[in-house]
Amino acid sequence: MTRVILVDDDPLVRTMLTNCLNAAPGLVVRGSYGSGTDAVAAVPADQPHVALVDIVMPDPDGPETTRLLRAASPRTQVLALTSLADPQAAAAMLNAGALGFLPKDLAPEAIVHAVQSARHGLAVLGGAGAGLVDRRPSTDLAELLSPTERKILLLIREGRTTEQIAREVYLSPSTVKYHVTALMEKLGATNRVTLAIRALELGLC
Structure with missing residues (x-):
């Protein structure tokens, strides 16, 4: 069973994702948090395989929450929840230890697949997530x-x-x-x- 936590300051997003993930076989949402501080404090009890973390949140923001989660639970893989195409924010999440991106408007089956892939350490650039990357020629x-x-x-x-x-x-x-x-x-x-x-x-x- 893949254990997941959600970290997003929007309660509607948390509710929708909780319902989506709990309806999928092999997944269970162990915690849903409106702040990074609450999520980090609960990590020892939740023991999540995957954390879905909103990029844009009040203090601590997405990157700082990711750093704190990874420090508290190194085996937890973090996927950045995003509804914004902001390359700087994307880079900050990667530098903090996020494994990839999960747009909030993905279809439920795609969200489930992304979470299961992340549990096994596979990089996720779901949907428009790849569009967050600056594609300058090299x-x-x-x-x-x-x-x-x-x-x-x-x-x-x-x-x-x-x-x-x-x-x-x-x-x-x-x-x-x-x-x-x-x-x-x-x-x-x-x-x-x-x-x-x-x-x-x-x-x-």
Whole structure:
């Protein structure tokens, strides 16, 4: 059972998401909070696999709430709830440790799929979430990537696991992990979701 908490200052959003997630098999909402402070205080009791955190909230805001949640419960994956196309806010959430974005207007089945994917550590750029990313061209940097690196980066963009990528590129999982680490260093990424964003920037989509 995937345990979820919701952190949003809009009670209507919390109610709608609670109903949506509790209706799905294999999901249960363990807590619904109007502030990051309340959510962080309840994390030890909730033990959530996934936290859905609104980007724009009163103090603490979404990024700070994400930092506090990740510090209190490192195994909890955070998805940023958003209704705004704000690249700066998106970058702040990623830097704070969010795994990806979940637009509030996604269809219920897409929300459920995104939450289950996040539990297993797969980057989520749901719906218009990818539109939060600044897609400035980086042609020169793309030319520095080997064909294998380009393929791995594209597969990361698609949300593939290490094992799936290994099968696609005919390499061992350990070799794929080496390439992923090298790509993070080369592209200035901190995790797979930021690598996926770099893939978007490089036009590998």
